[in-house]
Amino acid sequence: MPTSPLKAVAVFCLVAGGACLLHAGAAESKSSAEIRFNRDIRPVLSRHCFACHGPDARKRKAKLRLDMRDDAISAGAIAPGDLEGSEMIRRLDCEDPDELMPPKKDGIEPLTSEEKDLLKRWVAAGAVYEPHWAWVAPVAPEVPKPDV
Template identity: 50%
Template structure:
């Protein structure tokens, strides 16, 4: 689980930082968030609050012709009523309506326009899509596949790799990343004087085998799960949720596989 989570964080950060260019529009990455923030509340799944009987979250309905009018006409901006509403200056026609206090930024409009011109392709939810292994770019001087992707992108953008950080800086970064604590002076001196080729690997192995590693990593998960040791009120007479907190810490420290980690939280009381 340790490797998967760190790799996932790096990939998510890297992918989310990419700006869409010609031919690189992704519905899930670029378009769905725009429609979700500005359109789905009135033109989405909720039938009770749906306006004009129009759904934009389902492609078949979004491109459907209604009396000769299409909300989204693939490859045709001029025939896409939703686009004409987005760029309209008429308060009675513009979408989203003025009373919502929402409007698309110029960059968001550019993305939507490009998406429609490219055929307005939709994508299923990422969780139900089979992962595709990307071909690692051939870049000289890289130590791992992630560096290859990053350096390949930097080259395309006309950028260069930043110089290597000093050993003191590297050590502080990895300590804070993995345990949330800075290194001691003794630990810093030991790393600086260690000239072995695997000095860095030894530091990482040591940190990931510390109890503090699980405690630090568990914080991020527990925050997402809305965990708290207290209600902050009179309901604190009996508190037993700390068992879950300690279990999450233990799961990280024991490197519990992510699928098992998830399964136990969803159905732990039903497992043998």
Template identity: 40%
Template sequence: MPDAPTTTEIPEETKDTKSRGALTALALMGVLAVAISWIAGTKVEWGLFLGPLHVVVLHLPLVLLLLVAVLEVAWWRHGGEELRRIILWLMQLSVASTLLTVGLGIFLSRQGGYDAQLVQTHRNYGLGVMWISVIALALLTWANHLENLRLRYGFRATLAGILVLLVMVGHSGGTLTHGSQFFLKNAPPFLQSWLGKSPVVLSSDEKSRFTRDIWPILEARCLKCHGPEKQKGDLRVDNRESLLAGGDSEKPALVPGDPASSLLIQRILLAENHDDVMPTKGKGRVTKEEAMKLIEWIQDGAQFTKATTKEKE
């Protein structure tokens, strides 16, 4: 491995002011990271407007951090003062945009409508990326300042860690917005089984049953409040996993093979003026025939044949 080049010909004075600038930038981002971690622990609520920006802004740190990694490899091979400065500058931008992304993400998570467990996982990975990038920037700043190669290796190690975390944060984020079946549901069966998910093979009768008998009921009676737009009680009816997991009560809304234990059935069978009846009071009623169809469908295993509405963006 060729030695990283050392700086020559930088007048002491300019170098000092540069390092000071870099140190200030680092300190600033450290403070911001503490502030964001603090916000993450409180209940500030003004993110309905800011939150959705998260999904746009997140591409910035992603691209920047990848670029830093590529340029760091280039610098390791070829050296160059110019490149060294660009890397530091890009790393500062990366950390700044990571901070912004994490801050916005925290606001977005407050909006609800997402699987709480997944949000938690995604948030932890996000905070992980944030803190490790701050540490990486600190190592880089000091490596430049002291022209210390060992600190530089430390920077590279943290950078590698960041790349791994980026994959994890991206995966959990994708699962949050698109559902874990986003890619798999349309994959060829051999791919599904190879990836560990046994493909569901349905008789054509079972297939048409959901679309013919069940979906129209859910769509007409429940979707308005439990679909892509609203998730009352933190429940969606257009998604088998959400029904299996249940909503706020954390009781499964759907227990395949056991209609009596399925909250969905319990709640639609309540008296018309009961506080908990579904649809809610005055918002329509599931007819006896419809209830029978739902009960039989659950009795027979409650097959969903396809995702019927668009996922929430």
């Protein structure tokens, strides 16, 4: 028996609406998920900051290392839990081109608004660093117990 066009449209709307709700729920859970330094923050800092403020002493500017938590904190670049006291955060949205980070003149791609928001949430949450994955001893995952 043929389906009426009205029924087909109704079914399509229900399916499309359900897909939208699932997508919105996934986006919400991702935004509220715990921020991890190695997964979320290190790639942003590596792409935009480490060329000038990373491990290479010959290329380092302002004697600032953002790859080492103690150095970043003692320099005042990061104040864990304090966005207003974090110089790095202030310079992300700075209007002065001489203070804006990363500087346009260095040819480094500017941070996206999502990356800026991620860094702000990370600093607000305490700016927890993690050791590089290569220095973390592997740990076997817990074996799941079957439901019997």
